[in-house]
Amino acid sequence: MTSQFVAPERHSAREINIRDLSSLAAAGLPAMFDAAQSLFCFRVRQVGATLTREGISHRYTMMTLLGMHRQMGHGAAVPIDTESVFQSLTAKTDWIENIGDVGLLLWLSAEAFPQYLERLYRVLDPGSALERYQSRRETMHLAWFLAGCSHVAMAAKSELPNTIDTALAAYRELVANQGISGAFRHQSSQGTVTGWLRGRVGTFADQVYPIYALSRMAQAYGMNEPLSRALNCADVICGAQGPLGQWWWHYDSEKGSVLGRYPVYSVHQHAMGPMALLALQEVSKRDYSDAIYHGLEWIEHKNELGCDMKDEAAKLVWRCIRPTPQLLTYTEDAAAFLGVRSWQIGRFNLTVLRECRPYELGWLLYAFAGR
Numbered sequence: 035m036t037s038q039f040v041a042p043e044r045h046s047a048r049e050i051n052i053r054d055l056s057s058l059a060a061a062g063l064p065a066m067f068d069a070a071q072s073l074f075c076f077r078v079r080q081v082g083a084t085l086t087r088e089g090i091s092h093r094y095t096m097m098t099l100l101g102m103h104r105q106m107g108h109g110a111a112v113p114i115d116t117e118s119v120f121q122s123l124t125a126k127t128d129w130i131e132n133i134g135d136v137g138l139l140l141w142l143s144a145e146a147f148p149q150y151l152e153r154l155y156r157v158l159d160p161g162s163a164l165e166r167y168q169s170r171r172e173t174m175h176l177a178w179f180l181a182g183c184s185h186v187a188m189a190a191k192s193e194l195p196n197t198i199d200t201a202l203a204a205y206r207e208l209v210a211n212q213g214i215s216g217a218f219r220h221q222s223s224q225g226t227v228t229g230w231l232r233g234r235v236g237t238f239a240d241q242v243y244p245i246y247a248l249s250r251m252a253q254a255y256g257m258n259e260p261l262s263r264a265l266n267c268a269d270v271i272c273g274a275q276g277p278l279g280q281w282w283w284h285y286d287s288e289k290g291s292v293l294g295r296y297p298v299y300s301v302h303q304h305a306m307g308p309m310a311l312l313a314l315q316e317v318s319k320r321d322y323s324d325a326i327y328h329g330l331e332w333i334e335h336k337n338e339l340g341c342d343m344k345d346e347a348a349k350l351v352w353r354c355i356r357p358t359p360q361l362l363t364y365t366e367d368a369a370a371f372l373g374v375r376s377w378q379i380g381r382f383n384l385t386v387l388r389e390c391r392p393y394e395l396g397w398l399l400y401a402f403a404g405r
Contacts, residue, residue, distance in 0.1 A: 051334065052402050055304055055344070055351075059395035060105055062349035063098060064113050066392040072122035074098050078350065079389035085348055092129045094393040095119065096138045101399030103146035108404035120147050124154060133167040133204075134175030136160060140182030144189040151186065152193055160186075161200050164207070172221045173236065176208040177243035184250035198255060205251060208244060209263055211236075215290030216266030218244050235293055236285050238302050241271050242310035249313040264314050271307075272325045278337055279328035281307045294366050297356035297387070300343050303329045304351065305397035312401060338384050350390040351398075358385050 066075050068090055076089030099120060102112050120142070130136060136158050143151045159166075160183060183201040186194065211219050218236045248264035251257060270290045274282060281302040284294035307329050311322035333343045333351065343352050 051330065052405060055330075055333070056105070056399055056402050058344060058346070058349055058351070059101070059398045060110060060112070062390070063102065063392060063395050065349070066098075066390075066395075067114055072119050074392040077389050077391045080348075091392075092123060093135060093138065094391060094396070095123055096135075096142045097393035097400075098396030099123075099146060100142055101396035101403065105399045105403040110403070117147065120150070124150065124157075127157060130158075132169065132175050133163055133171065134178040136163045136167065137175070137177075137179030137182030141178070141185045144182070144185035148189050148191065151189060151191060155186070155194055160197065161195065164200070164203055171207065173208065173211045173218045173240045174220075174243050176204055176211070177247040180204040180208055181243070181247040181250050184247065184254040187254040188250070201251060201255065205248075205260065208247070211240075211287075212244070212263060212267070213287030213290070215270055215286070215288060216263075217241060217270045217285045217287045217290050218267060219287040234287055236287050238271070238281050238283055238285075238299070239306065241267055241285065242302070242306045245310040246313045249310070249317050253317045261314075261317060265318060265320070268311060268314055268322070272311075272322065275325055275328065279303065279325075279330070279332045280337075281329055296366070296384070297354040298332070298337070299354040300333060300351045301353075301391075301394035301397060303332045305394060305401050309397055309401040338380075339386065341386060343386070348390075351394065353387045353389045353391070353394070355384050356387055357383055 063074075065085075066078055066087065067073075068075055068087070071090050073090040073092065074095045075087045076091045076094065078085050078087050080086075099116055102114065102116050106112050106116070124139070124143075127139075130139070139154065140151075140158060140160060143154045160179075163179070180201060183197040183204060187197050187201070208218075211222055213219055213234070213236075218240045219233050220236050220240050222233055245264045245267050248260040248267075252261035252264070270285065271281065274285070274290070274292050276282060276295070276298075280295065280298045282292045282295045283297060283299075284292065286293050308326045311326055314320070315322050335342055337343070338355055343355075344350075345352060
């Protein structure tokens, strides 16, 4: 990264916690690795007093490798052979399901394993990927693909084709999902009730991944318009940030208002929000450190339940604080969508979901390693 993150003075005492969080993430990831399959798991969750590892995930493996690579770049030792995992990951690509997977794999190779980028570029053929993967063209997937193209461009390997045309095609599809407020919808409307709803409502992930991708596009290709769109979206989420630093869950892409607050996910607080805003800060020179630190404080006791979301013994961060019953999440969303403020969710019906997914720790390292 080209710039250093400087926290406001009133938060300077919190800097040690960033190092502590990064150390916790680095220590927790090896237990999430399935050595037999050379992939990271889907999740670990607490069952009684025991932590159980479940499933595998190619996508989470890519995200986790990005974080571990960044950690290694700042001199930290990693107890996993990341290059071997990457080679296993790319030995076959029949697991790729959508344009987002293509983008993440390009991003990973360009940033962490550039020695394999030329070969992988030929295999993935990003120039035709938008045509090949017509289904599930969600905002998040398009953002990952745009980020991948941008990182390939920044890798500056002369033997590769110029990615500008492909990036522009992805950009046009992505910004078609940006509402007049600056917030992004989950996907374009598909002529159904579900499509109409998802064509207006966007998750927090639908905001931060575009902010990141548009920031990298502006950086890679020297373009001003993507930067302006990223700033508009950042204005929405920062303006809506909760009183305890919460990054809320659902947004109205037309009005820019919060539709549903819960769950509040730890990964949004300690990783995805900071990752996007730090990338935007680098290219825009606008200071987002106050919002970033406010969000981080939610992890450690300054949340709705007054609890520490970190578990030092398990070496992880619990996934979220969510309502019980979960139906309350949907009723609050629906009421807000209809213009009725019906906050039925409060401390008395909130609980901690005791599970963690490896990408959550991977993105934490990606955002903060070396800071």
